[in-house]
Amino acid sequence: MNAKRGYMPEDERNFAPEAIHTMQTASRHIRYLINESYDLKQASTFVGNHFLLSERQRLAIMRSLATDEQLAVRQSRQVQISDLEGKEVWIDGFNTIITLEVMLSEGILFECMDGTIRDLAALRGTYRLIPETSEAVRLMLQTLQEEQISKATILLDEPVSNSGRLKALIADIGEEFAFGLDIQILRDVDRSLYDRGNVITSDSVILDHCVSWVNLAVEVMKENGKSGICLWSQEGTANGTEEESKDPVYREQSHILS
Numbered sequence: 001m002n003a004k005r006g007y008m009p010e011d012e013r014n015f016a017p018e019a020i021h022t023m024q025t026a027s028r029h030i031r032y033l034i035n036e037s038y039d040l041k042q043a044s045t046f047v048g049n050h051f052l053l054s055e056r057q058r059l060a061i062m063r064s065l066a067t068d069e070q071l072a073v074r075q076s077r078q079v080q081i082s083d084l085e086g087k088e089v090w091i092d093g094f095n096t097i098i099t100l101e102v103m104l105s106e107g108i109l110f111e112c113m114d115g116t117i118r119d120l121a122a123l124r125g126t127y128r129l130i131p132e133t134s135e136a137v138r139l140m141l142q143t144l145q146e147e148q149i150s151k152a153t154i155l156l157d158e159p160v161s162n163s164g165r166l167k168a169l170i171a172d173i174g175e176e177f178a179f180g181l182d183i184q185i186l187r188d189v190d191r192s193l194y195d196r197g198n199v200i201t202s203d204s205v206i207l208d209h210c211v212s213w214v215n216l217a218v219e220v221m222k223e224n225g226k227s228g229i230c231l232w233s234q235e236g237t238a239n240g241t242e243e244e245s246k247d248p249v250y251r252e253q254s255h256i257l258s
Contacts, residue, residue, distance in 0.1 A: 004102070004105040004106060004107040005098065005105050005107050005132070006102045006107045006108065006120045006121030008056060011056065014056045014057050015057075015060070015229060019057065020229060022053075023060070024230075024233050026048065026061060027231050028232070030043045030044055030047050031065055031067075033046075040062055041062070044061060044062050060120060060229075063118045063120075064110050064111075064230075064232055066113045066204070070208060071113060073208060074114045074207050074208070074213070075114070075115075077211065077212045077213055078212070079212045081143075081215070081216060082147065084214065085147060086148065086149070087198055088180075089144065089151075089152050089153070089198045089199070089200055090152075090153050090193055090198060091140070091153065091155065091201070092155060092189060092193060092201035093157075094123055094127065094156060094157055094160060094163075096201065096202075096216060097136050097140065098121050098136075099118070099119050100132075100136035100139055100217060102119040102121055103117075103220070103221055103224065107121070108120060108228075108229065109221075109226075110228045110230070112202070116202035116215060117228050123160060125161065127160050129162060129166065133169065134169065137170050140216065141173065141174060143216060145179060148179075150179060152180070153182045153184065154183045155193065156183065156184070156185045156186070157187075158186055159187065163185050171183055190205060190206055193209075193210055194206070195211065196211060197210070198212055198213070199212065199214070202215075202217060
């Protein structure tokens with residue numbers, strides 16, 4: 001049996017229903033703090049300690065949340081996939097393909113506040129092709145062809161292992177599709193996408209810098225009847241509530257986080 005991309009055995013416990021409920025409560029607290037300009041990592045550590053969250057749980061929450069300001073900026077820059085006809089798109093290759101691999105291998109995905117889907121598959125310079133890679137690439141390109149784009153430029157990170165093999169695989173599968181395809185291996189993909197429009201990624205840093213972006217992974221998931229885990233609640237997310245401000249977590253934060 002093939003291992004799931006981004007999966008750890010302890011995830012069964014980390015993301016069980018009762019754990020998700022606790023994480024949703026913790027997320028509400030962290031949201032309050034980051035909207036008050038506290039650092040996300042620092043806030044997640046502080047609240048995570050209070051709720052005895054594991055490192056995987058804290059990482060999942062951090063990837064799921066955003067400040068009100070970030071949400072407003074990202075929403076204003078989002079381009080609907082139905083508006084791509086005749087246009088060129090720029091794709092954060094590893095980011096997009098890995099998320100689709102996780103979906104196909106029934107791994108854990110998270111529905112994030114900014115509307116994106118994110119995973120816990122760590123890419124620390126190592127990557128290997130798995131049985132789901134070809135289908136992930138094909139789903140990505142098929143979705144773009146259905147929207148009748150003119151060209152797709154896919155950027156892959158040079159420091160990551162097997163980037164050359166992935167480029168060759170994409171090029172081979174790409175011959176099945178009518179639109180233009182350019183695959184580049186670059187040392188700094190993130191910065192290369194900062195000044196681009198119609199960027200396909202869920203990377204939060206790129207979303208905060210690019211001209212515009214497209215939420216392709218979510219469209220693919222919808223087409224395949226998939227959904228992710230939601231670790232945040234819409235209740236009380238706008239700068240906290242009076243009830244939250246009375247919580248011991250917040251009474252402590254002024255002298256611990258300051």
